[in-house]
Structure formats: structure tokens, C-alpha cells
Amino acid sequence: xxxxIALIIIGLYSNSKLKAQDNFVGNWITEDSLQIINIYxxxxxxxxKIIYKKVTHxxxxxxxxxxxxxxxxxxxxxxxxGTYFDWNIKKEYEAKLILKDTNTIYFIGYFGIFNINKVWYxxx
Numbered sequence: 001x002x003x004x005i006a007l008i009i010i011g012l013y014s015n016s017k018l019k020a021q022d023n024f025v026g027n028w029i030t031e032d033s034l035q036i037i038n039i040y041x042x043x044x045x046x047x048x049k050i051i052y053k054k055v056t057h058x059x060x061x062x063x064x065x066x067x068x069x070x071x072x073x074x075x076x077x078x079x080x081x082g083t084y085f086d087w088n089i090k091k092e093y094e095a096k097l098i099l100k101d102t103n104t105i106y107f108i109g110y111f112g113i114f115n116i117n118k119v120w121y122x123x124x
Contacts, residue, residue, distance in 0.1 A: 023102050024072070024079060027051065027123040036123060037066060046070035046079050050087070067095065084109050 024046060029036050036052040048067030070082035077099040084095035084107075093111035100106055102122065109116040 023099055024097065024105070028105060028120040029123050031119045031121070037120070039067065044071075046072070046082070067097075068092075070095065070097065 070079040079097040098106040105120040
């Protein structure tokens, strides 16, 4: 009986620890190294804000939200359903983020019949 209780406790602990880990949350640098985006969770939606931008006037875009109301798909490796706001061209478009591994995200932005594909890397 003690072994069964111990196994249940260990199972609950490891399951809660796995749920606490979220591979999307953190700082990500774009493949061109021009900006760093901080992805965070608020009310079960994912958001991203620019925390660094390599331009002549970085204060214009720092701390501005770029990812808006992204949701996690069932398999836990896709964020979808939200939008991405590009502060350079002042346009908003649908976005999908696919987690390739713990350090790489494929970003796909959709507008009309066109799409943008980028790779973001985790900032260590």
C-alpha cells in the first residue's frame, strides 16, 4: 500500500512539473538579430513584446507588443489564432509559431495570399 501511495505522489509531482515548463516562454532573437522578443503568458493567452530592437531609435519600439492573444494547440508545439503586429510597416497579420525544439521557433505570418517565414532562436 505504501508503494502505491508513493507512486501516486511521484506521478502527481512529475506531472505538475511538466505542466510548469513552457518552452515558448522566454526571450527569442530573430534570425537577422535585429530584435529580441519576450514571450509570456497572461490569462492563458500568449503575448510577445519587443525588449530590444537594433535601429537608430530603439525607444520607438521597445516594450511594444508584437504577439497578441496566441493560443496553444493541443500538441503543445504550436501557437496559433493570434496576430503579429509589425511596427516597421504598421500592419497586423495572422501568425503561427511552431516549436521545432526547445531553442528554435518557426514563425509564419499570413496576410492575404502572402506569408512570411522566419526563424527565432532562444536567448540563453
